[in-house]
Amino acid sequence: MVPYFSWKYSHRRHHSNTGSLDRDEVFVPTKKEALPWYTPYGRLLHITVQLTLGWPLYLTTNASGRPYPCFACHYDPYGPIYNDRERVQIFVSDAGVMAVSFGLYKLAATFGFWWVVRVYGVPLLIVNAWLVLITYLQHTHPALxxxxxxxxxxxxxxxxxxxxxxxxxxxxxxxxxxxxxxxxxxxxxxxxxxxxxxxxxxxxxxxxxxxxxxxxxxxxxxxxxxxxxxxxxxxxxxxxxxxxxxxxxx
Known part of the structure; x- marks a missing residue:
């Protein structure tokens, strides 16, 4: 689940720093020599993980994001992604995520865990994969x-x-x-x-x-x-x- 204000601010910084190896917030390329798994099978595994878990990993661990001197997470109001003026709204975003999580818990308690997986989890995975796919292709190409x-x-x-x-x-x-x-x-x-x-x-x-x-x-x-x-x-x-x-x- 995406914390609204958290992503709003990081995405704004992406627009302010697009294409920068030092300051862009997402899809920052890595040098080939820094990728020991850069083999056909390694790339296939990477693509699979990126399309299935890439979006939640980016939100929770800043995977493929800007390198920060400390741990960065979209759910952390005191993380390096945000400044002091933005922290209150990050708390608001986290409260929204917790409210939705509680709602999903109640649905699972009423209809069963696998019902929630079918009705919510599978569509969420599809949306996440589509989101990662289109944005990755918009920012990654040998000509860019x-x-x-x-x-x-x-x-x-x-x-x-x-x-x-x-x-x-x-x-x-x-x-x-x-x-x-x-x-x-x-x-x-x-x-x-x-x-x-x-x-x-x-x-x-x-x-x-x-x-x-x-x-x-x-x-x-x-x-x-x-x-x-x-x-x-x-x-x-x-x-x-x-x-x-x-x-x-x-």
Missing amino acids: PHYDSSEWDWMRGALATMDPAYGILSRVFHNITDAHVAHHLFSTMPHYHAMEATKAIKPILGEYTSPTPRLWPRRPGARSGSASTSSPRTARASSGTITSSSRLRS
Whole structure:
């Protein structure tokens, strides 16, 4: 279960520090040499755990999140993720989680544990897997750079995202998948303007957008979609050395 204000504040910091190896709050890439399990079987196990337990592990242990000098947890009001002004609302979020947990306990006492697993637990696992999948693919690709503190700035980070296209599913899910670059550039924009904004910014960004892989191949003669990503040319347009996810993970 997601503590509302806790995630609100950490997600705001993700938007403020997207693409930063030092300050981004989630999907921070790890160097290959730091991954002793980086084998085909190890990657398969990692993907399985990420899709099933990744979201609760991120909330409880900050898995794949920003490296902090001490233990970080979304449920801890005094953890390093939050400042003093935010701590009261973290307590409020925790109270909400405890209230829902008590409600689930009462349902289990009334209808049985396995009834709650079927009606609540299984759908929750599916939602968690979908959430992790789409957000991971929006921030992880060989073409997407990640920057250290000497090169990162907000605009570079916002453009270091992508818009994976899922065909008709993109419309079913209100285009939360294929309008992510615009969401990072204009995070206060209502979601119902996201596709309009995506189409408007593509000509402005020019070479810094490029087509992305689709869930299935486009039909011959079909109109070009809105899927876009920050181009590998981003690295050539800036000075110095860019640290990319492809260099870190492959």
